[in-house]
Amino acid sequence: AQSVTQLDSQVPVFEEAPVELRCNYSSSVSVYLFWYVQYPNQGLQLLLKYLSGSTLVESINGFEAEFNKSQTSFHLRKPSVHISDTAEYFCAVSRQAAGNKLTFGGGTRVLVKP
Amino acid sequence: NAGVTQTPKFRILKIGQSMTLQCAQDMNHNYMYWYRQDPGMGLKLIYYSVGAGITDKGEVPNGYNVSRSTTEDFPLRLELAAPSQTSVYFCASSSSLQGGYGYTFGSGTRLTVV
Numbered sequence: 001a002q003s004v005t006q007l008d009s010q011v012p013v014f015e016e017a018p019v020e021l022r023c024n025y026s027s028s029v030s031v032y033l034f035w036y037v038q039y040p041n042q043g044l045q046l047l048l049k050y051l052s053g054s055t056l057v058e059s060i061n062g063f064e065a066e067f068n069k070s071q072t073s074f075h076l077r078k079p080s081v082h083i084s085d086t087a088e089y090f091c092a093v094s095r096q097a098a099g100n101k102l103t104f105g106g107g108t109r110v111l112v113k114p
Numbered sequence: 115n116a117g118v119t120q121t122p123k124f125r126i127l128k129i130g131q132s133m134t135l136q137c138a139q140d141m142n143h144n145y146m147y148w149y150r151q152d153p154g155m156g157l158k159l160i161y162y163s164v165g166a167g168i169t170d171k172g173e174v175p176n177g178y179n180v181s182r183s184t185t186e187d188f189p190l191r192l193e194l195a196a197p198s199q200t201s202v203y204f205c206a207s208s209s210s211l212q213g214g215y216g217y218t219f220g221s222g223t224r225l226t227v228v
Contacts, residue, residue, distance in 0.1 A: 004156070006156075009154060029201055034216060035127035041221075042222075043118075043204055043206065043219035043220050043221045043222055044157075044206075044217075044219045045219070046216040046217070049216060084220055090156060090157070092148040100145060100208050100210065100215055100217075101147075101159060101162065101172070102147075102157075102159075102217065103159075104149075104158075105156050106154050107154070107156055110214045
């Protein structure tokens with residue numbers, strides 16, 4: 001079985017400052033990795049994913065995440081946040097060989113302050 | 115708009131009552147999922163389905179039942195509601211069982227059991 005740990009439950013950050021959300025996973029087999037974002041009172045939306053190839057993946061709104069196999073991490077970063085980035089962010093994994101069941105981390109709540 | 119529709123958005127139940135959370139998708143996805151979201155715990159898989167007539171338990175199935183009579187609908191039934199079932203419930207769907215495909219989520223049902 002796999003598990004996901006998000007090391008920070010809350011991250012306050014000032015507008016235009018950088019932010020990093022940490023995610024570590026454990027699995028005995030190869031996995032796919034995802035970041036989802038949940039805006040207030042909404043469902044989850046896929047932000048970005050790593051399947052294979054380049055270890056750095058980017059989203060359309062300026063976020064990026066880097067897959068580090070040796071450290072079993074998939075940290076999410078943004079160099080300059082906006083007020084609209086206030087949301088909860090979830091890291092998730094699925095095993096490559098065992099169907100599409102996602103295992104989620106506990107979530108990181110990002111609060112962007114003006 | 116195409117997507118996953120959940121009803122109701124909010125519900126208050128008394129202990130021992132039962133109810134059905136509805137979920138429908140119009141994307142012709144074979145794979146559907148029910149998750150519950152509790153603060154700081156991320157999302158936990160309750161049940162999932164790989165097609166009409168086929169369902170299986172997830173991580174936290176106790177106290178719940180599902181059925182899948184059509185591709186479009188995947189209702190979640192709560193029998194004998196308990197305070198521990200107070201949570202936000204999300205339905206999701208996917209076009210493939212391959213682990214690299216993300217989910218499309220509904221907007222959630224917030225359930226309170228008193």
